[in-house]
Amino acid sequence: MRELRRARYAVTALVAAVTGIAIGTGTASADVPIGRPMNGKMTYYTDQGYGACGTPIDATSQDLVAIPASWWTSPNPNNDPLCKGVSVEVSYNGRTIRVPVKDKCPSCDPSHIDLSRPAFQKLAPLDRGVINGITWKFVR
Template sequence: MTVRGNVARWAAGLLGAVLFTVLGVGTAFAAIPIGQSRTGKMTWYNDAGFGACGTPIDASTQDLVAVSHQWWTAANPNNDELCGGISVEVTYNGRTITVPVKDKCPSCSAEHIDLSRTAFQKLAATDLGVVNGITWKFVRAGGGGACATAPNWAPGTNYQAGTVVKYVNGRHYIAKHDNPGYDPVISTWYWEPYTC
């Protein structure tokens, strides 16, 4: 092996290590495993303010979930795929609920979800604090029939994040963020194309 080859390999390895460290490559998962059942634990919280998706939340009165920081991949969490109509279906003790992802849990492991107080109460008593042995999975809001029941988009109509609409061009769009009826083709921060 030549000296030039050794230097090139050393430089490439160093660059990879720097990028790994600076960009945090490997700390987040590449894709959301929609529909894959997981086993883990749940806790609850009751914070109010703005969630990681950039929308107002009140975890003491709204059903929602904060998922582990390990699932978030966008530099700006407001633009993360998790904020584009992804929910979590949670099952415990014979009960199942589905709640939208609205926040990030910085201290949670990948299998740990942090439910809002109201969502947690639908599955267990809050005095338990931590419940192990739950099953949960990521699901798309609206499920498989979202396009069949999607209303026609109408300007000036309030749409919540996760709502699927049929636009005038015949295509479907999903609200990434709550909005007062912004045009899906123009307001791409609020909407993204949705595949049925």
């Protein structure tokens, strides 16, 4: 029985090697749907410290965006494809901005993005708080 398991593992490893599939990993380009428009909502936040990408953030003074946790694919967010030069282009009410992905929003559903305060203000007044009817997409 042990030899049968070894043989199955060897065949699986061989098939993975021949087809170019890395067991347990994905490709960065496949994980982030660059250029695909999505409709959703935006809110803003004011966190300071370190973002999910491992870099210092100040959501009170910098333009940045926190992306829903469901879009993150790496166990270590610092190594996630979203942290490799990906930005988000957000359009609302005739205005469009582009902001870098720097953080994760654990409470956001897949179509909800959390902008830093200054980024949000470029699209709507802060007293609106939650804005539905935005269009956003990942860009490089």
